[in-house]
Structures are given as C-alpha cells and as structure tokens.
Amino acid sequence: MSKGRVTVIDIAHAADVSKSTVSLVLQGSPLVNEATRAKVNAVIRELGYVYNRGAANLRQAKSKIVGIVVNDLTNSFFAELAVGVDMVVQSAGYVQFLSNTGESIDRQREVVASMREHGISGLIVSPARGTDAADFKPLTNAGIPVVIVVRNIPGAKVSSLVSDNFAGASAAVEHLVGLGHRRISFMGGFANTAVFAERLGGYRDALAKAGITFDDELVVATAPSRAGGVEAVGRAMLLADKPTAAVCFNDAVAFGVCDGLRARRLEPGVDFAVVGFDDVIEAESAVPALTTISVDPQGMGRRAAQLLLKQINSGKVEAEAIVSAVRLVVRQSSGLALDTTARRAVS
Amino acid sequence: MSKGRVTVIDIAHAADVSKSTVSLVLQGSPLVNEATRAKVNAVIRELGYVYNRGAANLRQAKSKIVGIVVNDLTNSFFAELAVGVDMVVQSAGYVQFLSNTGESIDRQREVVASMREHGISGLIVSPARGTDAADFKPLTNAGIPVVIVVRNIPGAKVSSLVSDNFAGASAAVEHLVGLGHRRISFMGGFANTAVFAERLGGYRDALAKAGITFDDELVVATAPSRAGGVEAVGRAMLLADKPTAAVCFNDAVAFGVCDGLRARRLEPGVDFAVVGFDDVIEAESAVPALTTISVDPQGMGRRAAQLLLKQINSGKVEAEAIVSAVRLVVRQSSGLALDTTARRAVS
C-alpha cells in the first residue's frame, strides 16, 4: 500500500466495500446506492487513485485511443488538421496517438503497426505518397475503422474525406477568367498524385467552359512547396507567350510564386494574379492577402474525427466517402479586373 | 480461435510450445533455441498475431508511451517541436500521445490526467500560459519524468529545456547596433511571461553595453502573432522619435512588422531593419528573408525527447535545466549598414 500504485482493491478495503462496487462507482453505474457512491468517491480522492485504463481495456477490448498519422506535420495545413481532430477527439474523452511520417512509407507502416499493438480503436490517416491501398487491410479486417483524409487512395475500401479539388480549381479559373485573364498557368504539385490530377481536371474543365484552349506549356509541375513556387514562376516566365495569372497547387506554392514574381520586379495582385489553394492561416495576413480556395483544414479534421467516432460507436465498418465543399476566398493577390489594372498602369 | 484476436496461447498451441516460450521469443530473449525461435516466428506470421502491449504493460508497469502537450500546434514553431520529439521517440520504439491545449489550463489539466490514466511513462510539455508550478507534482511524485520546454515555469521542480532568450535578444541588438542603429524598438509579446522578461532583459543589457539609454516607449507589447506585429508598428510609428529598427518577440511578430511597414510604404530591410526570433521554416524563404535568432525548434524537440528518454531509462527523476544555445542568422530583413542605406537613398 505504501509503495505500488493505488488500486481498486485498496479503495475497496479503505471504503469497506468490494472491488466490484468500486468498479461500479468508477463507471458511474446507476446501480449503486448514493451513500456508498459518495463514500467511495471520497476514498478515491483521498488516496489519490488513478484509473488504469490499460487494465480496463484488457478486459473490455475497447480503448479510448485513436491514432492519427500525417505525412507532414511541418506543413501548417496538416498541423491545423491535427488540431481539428484533437478537438473533437479530446472532447469525446478519447486521446490520440499522433505520428508524423515525413512522407516515408516505411515509417508509416511502422507507426501504424505500433499503434495497432497499442490498441487504437480507430485511425485517421493522411497517407504518405505512394501508399498502397492494401496497407490498411489488416486494420479493417480486425474491425478497426480507418478514415483517409486529404489524399484519396483509389481502391482502398475505407472511408475517406477529401476536399472538392475539382470544383475548387474550377472556381479559381472562373474567377480569373472573370477578371479578364486568358493565359492562366497551373503551377506546382507533383504530377503523379491523385490530388494533382483532380485539381488539374478542374482547371481544364473551367478553361474549356470558358472557351479557352488548354495549353500544355502552362502547367508547370514542381514540388508543392514555397521553393517549388519560385521555381514554377521561373519556368513559366521563360515562355514566349507568358501567363498573366496562375492558379497554384496550394498556398505554399502560391507564396513562392509571389516571392518569385517580386524577384522579377512584378507585384503579385497588380502585375500578375495568383490564386492559392488551402487557405492556410497565413493566407489572410500575408501581403498581399492571398486569394485562395478555402478548405478549412481544421474543419476537415473535425469532420474526419466525427466520422471516425461515428464508425467506432456504430461498430460497422461500412466505408463512406465524403467530399468536403470548398469555397473561393477573394483577397488581394488576384488583383482587380485586368482592364482596370491596365488603365492604372498606363496612367 | 476463429473469432477473437490471436493470442500468445494460440501461437503456443500451433507451434507446440508453451506460452512462456512464445513470450521469450517475443522479447528476443537469448535463452531460446534458434530452431524453436524460427518455428514460433513462422507461426506468428502465419496466424497474423498482433502483440498486445496493453496486457504487457499491465504486468511490467513500463509502457512505451510518452505524452507531449503543446499550447498551440497551429503555430509552426510548436509543430516543428512536435516533429522533433516524434522523430526520436519513434525511433526509440515509443509512441506519443499528442494533445493541443490552445492555451487553456483546463484542457491541459484534462489531457495530462487522461494521459496519466493511459500510463505514459514520461511527459514533455510546453505549458499553457499561467500554468502553476504545482500542476506536475502528481506526475513526478509517481516517478514519471516531466520535461518542460520553451516556457519555463519558475519553481517547478522538473527538468526544463528552454532556449537562451537573453543571449538571443542580446545578439540581435548587437547586430543592429553594429549596423549603426540607435533607435531600436522591442516589438511584440505579452509582458507578463517569463520568455518576454528574458528576451527583454537581453535587449536591455545589450543596449546598456552599447551605451544606449533604454527608452520605455520603444518596447511595445502586443499579442505574439502576425497581427500583433502589425499593431506594434502602428504604435511605434506614432512616436515623435521613431525607431529605425526592431527586434521582435518572435518571427510571427516580425512578419507582421514587415506587413505593417509595407502598409506604410516602408520596405523592410531597406528603410527599416527587423530581426525576428525563432527562425521558423518560412523565415528563410520569405521576402525579404528574415534576419532572426535561430532556435531550431525541431532540434529542441529532439533534445527534449532525448532528455526525457534518458530520465525514463535511468529511473531517476532528478531535475535538469538545459538552456539551449541560439545563434543569429543574418538575412535581408535587417538590411545593410545604415550608412550604406542612406547613401543609396540619396543617390
């Protein structure tokens, strides 16, 4: 009693009841008499008892732990996502294992295995590039619900929650066309990813609808990072028929594009229109404020967590695919209508 | 055998050995014969056995779980920190509970309690503002090592790892003085925090060493965010004797200061020198690139994790206070020497 941790049996002795009764109290069962409940609770506080969830799980096989693995926590988009998940998970009385894979498939496999050993009862994952659809089979086979977020994995028979990339890119193009642009570039992103394909699809579709013929040269794929954005501008500006606007793969790229423009003495939002994708937290306060497609990563995190919890509680592993609506947020980086700009430049 | 999960006993039966032997194999004990080991391992793979760490912990009272709670994961400084922790924790075979408190003391208390119930064997915490030194007493009493990072809590008898705020601010001032500045403002941060006090202390000390008298008006405390930086510039520019340079509480503030300067048609790094603090990932690629005090949050995360693991393994809870060295990284935002700038402006 002096050394080891305080257990339910210690409480039982001290409160002069059986361990079963203590257990009932712990679970807030209505079966126990108010007086005994009070007595037990008093002893619990007095002895500084701490509940051992591990032992409980062993018996009930139902942990209050979910796992979340993201491919790049360094990217504030994913950090926001994690925060969103954390919020709902926390208030549902769960706790989350969080791991960062840094886009490494091996690491991802390791952490998922480790989480499984630790008895997670659900998993949210933003998969590393190149993740195989079969990688989550063991989880689902064991009845552990999995929700894939952000990046879809074609063929995986698990739930997914991705943003409407097609509609987003499409809206960005429409916006630029509305401002008078016709040479619109698509900048950044790795070409062999599902997200890239979806966004590029939206871009092409909107161009077609506007009667603008698609020009291969205007899509410049680079790393989806700030540096990638800088590189993209560099390549695009080598063209004979230069673009006057760009829809970027994501906000990081968009910021890089702004940097690159400035390095060429072009002011984003004045001399060149740029639209981002994601609406990260800095997008609003940047100069110029970034016109972008808002996907509300924190909200996505919350929805993903809600979906996961729903599946955990319902006990059915039926896959559900949600595409999350996005909306265009017009700020300064896309500038005024082209005509106006032209007039200003002349005067 | 058909329904429930595969257990060590199932393996034992299938491999025709005892459960003890299986356990030995699982732990990689040298006591077991190579042939049996191979046989058991084969069966393990074949049956798709997954180790139940919960059950193991119950017996050994030694989990492979650490907790990490941060006050604001949305801030990329802390996200980086978490990634650093994750790296070493992962490769040591541990897994981490991560929770975000969003500066809420109540939430912090909740998650720490929850983590404790889940049996963490160590905790790394970047405490929410206003955390009481006594809050971690129960943990340490139970022999669970705690490492406080980033923000020190005076009086807490636990290990801590903070960056050398005094030296950092001091170096920033020296750098600016070296460039010829004499009206140097200190911008951003909440005045009632330990970190603020330390950085302001370094600032004052360096001013004194340079023979510049400290002017109260030049320290403008605001929220430690981008918006706070904008606000700070606004306030500082109301002064009769305006500053020509600023050392900022952190990089977020510094970016805000740049925004604010631009809004006033001043170019950071040309018309006004700004130095940040933290060296977040965007500092390098921003325009202008931010001169800042590099604290390498990811490195801090790694060191914190190493310290924690050391304490977990050694079994002693002796508190250790580490202050992590910082270094000045000169980029463009602090500009050229004042004279030069002046000459350029005239020409």
Add this chain to the structure above:
DNA sequence: GAGATTATTTGGAACGTTCCAAATTTTGTC
C-alpha cells in the same frame, strides 16, 4: 410478519501478457 419484489452488493473468473522457480532436455567429461 411471511412472501414476493426490488435494490444493492459481492466473490470469483476472465482479459493477454510477463515473471519466477522449478522441471526437463541437451551437452560435456571422464
């Protein structure tokens, strides 16, 4: 106040692992 109800409490037996002490097998020695 006896019998029937209802409310409360309670000992085991799990859960899946590790540990211990002891049993068994193998190897070595002469």
Add this chain to the structure above:
DNA sequence: GACAAAATTTGGAACGTTCCAAATAATCTC
C-alpha cells in the same frame, strides 16, 4: 554410460480491471 553442468522449456501466479451469476439487504404487499 553415469554424473554434473549448462541450455532450454514450462506451469502457475501475478498485474488491475470488468463482467457475470448469485447472494444479500431493503422495501413492499396483504
């Protein structure tokens, strides 16, 4: 091939909880 020594294997008994069936206590009914 008998004995000792070393190597390997093995049954229980934990660990701290929850669950079940059953026991006990309290209340009601006439």
